[in-house]
Amino acid sequence: MAEAVGDRDRRLLIVLPSWVGDAVMATPALRLVRDTLPGWYIGAICRPGIDQVLAGLDSLDEVHVAPTTGVLGPKRVAAQLRPRRYAAALLLTNSFSTALATRVAGIPMRLGYERDGRGLLLTHRLTAPRREGGGWAVVPAIEYYYHAARALLDVLADRAVDAKAAIEPLPKQARLELAATDADIAKADNLLLKAGIEPSAKLAVLNPGGNNPAKRWPAERYGQLADWLLETHGLASVVNASPAEADIAAALRAGSKCQPPCLADFGGSLASLKGVLTRSSLMVTNDTGPRHIAAALGVPVVSLFGPTDHRWTTIPAPAGEALVLADPDLPQGQTANDDPERCRVDRITLDRVRRAVDSVLIGQPQPADE
Numbered sequence: 396m397a398e399a400v401g402d403r404d405r406r407l408l409i410v411l412p413s414w415v416g417d418a419v420m421a422t423p424a425l426r427l428v429r430d431t432l433p434g435w436y437i438g439a440i441c442r443p444g445i446d447q448v449l450a451g452l453d454s455l456d457e458v459h460v461a462p463t464t465g466v467l468g469p470k471r472v473a474a475q476l477r478p479r480r481y482a483a484a485l486l487l488t489n490s491f492s493t494a495l496a497t498r499v500a501g502i503p504m505r506l507g508y509e510r511d512g513r514g515l516l517l518t519h520r521l522t523a524p525r526r527e528g529g530g531w532a533v534v535p536a537i538e539y540y541y542h543a544a545r546a547l548l549d550v551l552a553d554r555a556v557d558a559k560a561a562i563e564p565l566p567k568q569a570r571l572e573l574a575a576t577d578a579d580i581a582k583a584d585n586l587l588l589k590a591g592i593e594p595s596a597k598l599a600v601l602n603p604g605g606n607n608p609a610k611r612w613p614a615e616r617y618g619q620l621a622d623w624l625l626e627t628h629g630l631a632s633v634v635n636a637s638p639a640e641a642d643i644a645a646a647l648r649a650g651s652k653c654q655p656p657c658l659a660d661f662g663g664s665l666a667s668l669k670g671v672l673t674r675s676s677l678m679v680t681n682d683t684g685p686r687h688i689a690a691a692l693g694v695p696v697v698s699l700f701g702p703t704d705h706r707w708t709t710i711p712a713p714a715g716e717a718l719v720l721a722d723p724d725l726p727q728g729q730t731a732n733d734d735p736e737r738c739r740v741d742r743i744t745l746d747r748v749r750r751a752v753d754s755v756l757i758g759q760p761q762p763a764d765e
Contacts, residue, residue: 405434407547408481408502409455410493411441412540414606415665415684418445419691420537420710421487423569424544425454428485431548438479440472447666448688451574468492473499485547486517487540506547508539509558519550522559533730535709538565570711571691575669583670586663590656592631599630600672600689601655602680603647604640609735610681612699614643616745618650620679623749625653628756630676633658635668635685677756679748681740682708690716695755697748701740704730717751719743 409425411418418441429437438457441449446458457479462471469492477500484497486507494516497505506519514520521543524532542562549556575583584594592598603617621632632655636644644657657663658671669688672678678689679697682705689696690712698705701721710716721738725731731738 404436404480404482405432406436406438406479406481406483407432408476408479408484408497409437409439410484410486410488410497410507411439411445411449412487412536413442413445413490415445415448416687416708417487417536417540418448419571419573419684419687420535420708421540422449422452422454422572422691423537423565424485424487424540425452426569426572427541427544428548429454432551438481440476444665447664448573448669448684450579450666451576452572454572469496469499472496473501476500476502483547483551485543487543489523491516504550506550507543519546519556520558521546521556524562533704533706534562535565536707537569537571537710538562541565541569565711570713571687573669573688573691575673575692576666579666579670580673581670582664582667583674586658586661586667587633587671587674589661590633590658592633592656596631597629598671598675599624599628599632599677599679600635600668600675600685600694601632601647602635602678602683602685603643604636605681605683607703609702610683610700610740611643612681612701612740612743612748614646615650616748617679618647618655619745620748620752621647621651621655622653623745624677624752627749628677628752631655633671635659635663635671677752679752690714697751697755699740699743699748700731700738701743702731702735702738704732706730715755717754719747719751 436456439455440459446460473496481502483504484502489510491511491513494513498516505517508523509520526532546556601617603614605611624630634644634657638659648654672692672694680686682700686698693714695715697717699719721742
């Protein structure tokens with residue numbers, strides 16, 4: 396690897412995952428790289444919005460925001476990266492296009508998983524584990540990214556790398572990392588003021604949306620939950636939903652007596668969400684990115700899982716997390732993805748979610764699921 400670096404500065408590019416939750420799950424890998432390569436300049440490239448989530452982290456020296464994708468996407472990304480003269484790239488994505496972009500950018504060393512037909516574009520290829528009978532093995536994404544970071548560090552240290560090595564469990568000391576900047580907190584304070592939330596209010600954030608409709612617990616049940624949180628725990632709820640999810644937020648409010656405000660109606664963003672969460676006592680969420688943001692910021696979380704197996708996104712949550720599965724009794728060897736009907740998210744009852752909230756807020760054990 397020393398020869399590949401040549402006379403270049405010690406400069407590493409990390410290609411970040413595209414989804415918010417995955418980017419947060421990559422933060423232990425970022426910390427490992429930063430702590431192991433203190434003399435290196437570490438840049439990252441990501442989709443718009445991910446930069447807001449990662450703002451304030453000291454594990455990155457620079458974050459590039461990728462230009463609009465499309466047919467010319469890899470060419471535009473490469474043009475953005477080429478002047479930085481990166482010596483190595485760690486691809487935490489699985490896509491062909493990101494591998495092509497780093498190749499066209501002239502980065503000499505490119506490590507990632509051999510997926511999406513991109514093997515020839517990588518100089519160092521890792522084998523992604525598969526299940527018996529086909530399909531990708533259920534490996535927590537946080538471990539998947541950490542494994543790739545370890546392999547990169549082995550390459551940079553001229554140690555042999557076994558491309559087919561098993562992915563090991565995350566070290567006990569590894570944690571999700573995010574920071575709410577002063578700007579994030581100021582945005583949140585202004586947002587909550589406009590939403591009519593008193594500064595002294597104890598908050599719960601409800602996250603009823605998600606990119607996949609199959610992951611969305613019924614919005615009217617979120618509305619009923621908001622009433623119960625206020626009556627039982629004294630928590631005033633706010634709704635986190637994107638502008639495109641206005642209909643979901645409206646359905647939630649229609650099912651609620653307390654009419655919790657939707658942050659998007661007052662200019663909410665991923666940056667301001669971090670600030671709101673620093674003031675919050677709880678998040679109840681579908682299987683989507685804000686779950687990971689809350690866990691990383693030390694907020695207790697209740698996470699609802701339907702036809703997407705929770706083991707893909709196992710995360711450390713020191714403040715506490717209760718997982719509520721649509722079907723907690725799947726046969727051995729089967730995943731929620733294998734039986735979407737059996738694991739419909741609407742099979743989760745309101746009572747089960749209430750018990751999960753009690754378990755993280757007051758330490759009350761949950762009774763066995765029906």
